[in-house]
Amino acid sequence: MKNTKRSKLAQLFLSVFKLSACTFGGGFVIVPLMRKRFVEELGWIEEQEMLDITAIAQSSPGAIAVNASILVGYHVAGIPGALLTVLGTVTPPFIIISIISLFYQAFRENAVVSLVMAGMLCGVAAVIFDVVIDMAKTIFQKKRVLPFFVFLGAFLAVRFFSVNIILVILVCGILGAVETQYREKKQKEGGAK
Amino acid sequence: MIYLELFWSYFQIGLFSIGGGYAAMPLIQNQVVEIHSWLTMTQFADIVTIAEMTPGPIAINSATFVGIMVAGLPGAIVATLGCVFPSCVIVMTLAYIYYRFRRLRIVQGVLAGLRPAVIAMIASAGINLFFTAVYGTTSLPADPGRINIAALIIFLCAFFVLRKWKITPIKVMAGSGIAGLILFSLF
CATH class of the missing domain: 1.20.5 (Single alpha-helices involved in coiled-coils or other helix-helix interfaces)
Known part of the structure; x- marks a missing residue:
């Protein structure tokens, strides 16, 4: 029993390690690859669960690849699983960039x-x-006014007024939360009538 | 204490880069180039380029790179830990809430409000990189005529190819590298 658990953890680590080592070009790429590995090949995660994992990974701060692997690890083997998958995801880029940094100076000259x-x-x-x-495009196609002004405001603030980026993020996040609350309230009131 | 500074900087990058992909880029530039001057703009442009050519998220790639540049391998480990720490805590908390209540309306609202701002900030960082590529500075110089024509041509061709045929970025990068080698040694 203990052996199968250990081999499952090893398989978990190796899977995310390989996925991370072969994923070029941003976090969105790793999600379909993870789905293939964990849903289709290993059958550890259900289809719907993977969609939820993707949604949470995208809504959380940090790299999508890291977030998605935390969720997969957590789902398969709890907190130890999550820590293991983070390690597995971070190690390949860490090794590659470390090697590149060693040669960077000579390389650059x-x-x-x-x-x-x-x-x-x-x-x-x-x-x-x-x-x-x-x-x-995905934002402007909805033809709503607020996102357009948020875009414009954030661009001007960052580009021309050197406003602190974190401040911009906090303000826009709060704005989004308030707007969603307000719209839901309005919808409910509309439904009650 | 350099390790603490690295950890704290990358902690903030990890915590506030919401929206995936390139969302971390403006934050990295802000922390690493503007606030701490750990990298020059050229080095920052290099690490963005390297990150694009190698596997792994840009935040992790830059954490390793900056950490090594500033404080060696221990620095790289500390910066990387700082970068993933907020994710670990927040993602696990969200997962717990999610499996409990099956709804994240307020989180989705925050995300919807943030998205246009995140795109605006990525655009701004992209413009910085563009100016670095064609002028060698991050802002429009006093004399916009001093543009590097070869660089502009490569940019326009790459952009056209991406928009027209949706080719993978890695191929575009490889092509741009070869074009750079040829055009920049000719002119």
Whole structure:
């Protein structure tokens, strides 16, 4: 019995380790891969549960990949499982970046590398603009006024008035909570009539 | 105490980067470049580039990188721990509430309010990177004519390819790197 539990934990750790090591390009990519591994292959998590996990991972602070693996670990083996999966998710990027940092100085002084890096920086800027446009579309398609002003206000505050980012996040979060409460209240009143 | 500062900075980055993906980027820039000057803007642009090319979330990648730059391997461990600590506590609490009550309306409300702001901040950080790429500074210089044409061309091509064909970022990055090597050595 103890042995099967241990092998389950080992399998859990190895699964997230491999997923993390092979996931390029942001947190949204790891979720479908996790679903494949834990729902389809291992059958440890149900389909609906995985959707819930995704929702919580996206609504919580921090990296989606880390959040999702905490939830998977917690679900499979409680708090020890969660700690194990965090470790499994963080270790691959930690090792890779540590190795890169070792060579960073020499790497950066190399003429060829610095030209390639300069070119890639243009690529990163393009990737981020692309992501921003996709994200902005989902907001503006709803044609509501508040999100538009929040976007504009936050942009001006951060870009031109150097307002503290954390302050902007807190204010907008509270604004969102209040608006949701207000709309729900209105809906209820509307239903009562 | 450098370890405490690293932990606290990355704790804040972990705690306030809501909305996934690139949401951590403006916070990292704020903490690491503006407040503590642990990295220059060029080094920050480098780590964003490296993070894009390697697996793992950008927050974790930058925690490791900054930690090593500032205080060696122990620094990297401390920064990474700081970065995941808020997630561990909050996600487990939310999971508990979620499985208990099966609804997170207020959390969803907070998220809905935050999303436009998060996008705005990512846009702002993206503009910083764009200026770094074509001007070498984070803001529009006094003489906008001093633009690096080759860099602008690579940016526009990459952007066009991404919008038009939805190619994976990693391929776009590889292409931009090769284009950089060729164009920047010619001009």
